[in-house]
Amino acid sequence: MAEPFLGEVRQFPFNFAPKGWAQCNGQLLPIQQNQALFSLLGTTYGGDGRTTFALPNLQGRVPVHPGQTVVLGQTAGEEAHTLTINEMPQHNHQAKGGSDATGSGLAGKTWGTSSSVSPFAPQPNTIMSPNAIAQAGGSQPHNNMQPYLVVNFCIALQGIYPPRD
Known part of the structure; x- marks a missing residue:
């Protein structure tokens, strides 16, 4: 050598x-x-x-070669990353619920906080049930590494x- x-x-x-x-x-x-x-x-x-x-x-x-945006000795990146709200793409969640207040479409699911309220009334006036759109995700970090040896x-x-x- x-x-x-x-x-x-x-x-x-x-x-x-x-x-x-x-x-x-x-x-x-x-x-x-x-x-x-x-x-x-x-x-x-x-x-x-x-x-x-x-x-x-x-x-x-x-290792990364220096260029216009990175210089010798600079470090960046992370092995695991937890997404923030600002990093998530804009999106909508589909609301789930029954076709009527009795939940015949999806048993036990209603749009309002009271099952006696009909969301199909001419002027529905109720607070949406928090169960109509459930939280998603676990806020846990995910692996951020390319395949490596x-x-x-x-x-x-x-x-x-x-x-x-």
Whole structure:
């Protein structure tokens, strides 16, 4: 295997970092002992920039190339998400009920709070029964992950200092 560039990130199928590499788990390293690597990463991934800097943390993350709306070191997204009202598409619920106050269409279901009220009267004047439109959903978080395979991301702590073009 060719000597890596210092700071190069590779994927490995085993659960440890090879000699000269470290897992990309966000750990803090001392600048004093890793000056060349610090000159490449700076505090992009964390650290105080005086005595420490952080390695990238790819635990539970998918790497994304920087672009117009995302920059190096930025994190976003979540493994599970609970929808809010503002995220739900606008929609209607179908009202359920019987065709008359006795519930002959659907037994025990009426439109009004009183079964003696006929919703088909010329001027129905009653409060709608809360059972006419039931709540839906459980407000539980749902999985938000694309299909994935877990591998070990490691960063080279030693290697060739990458030249710039």
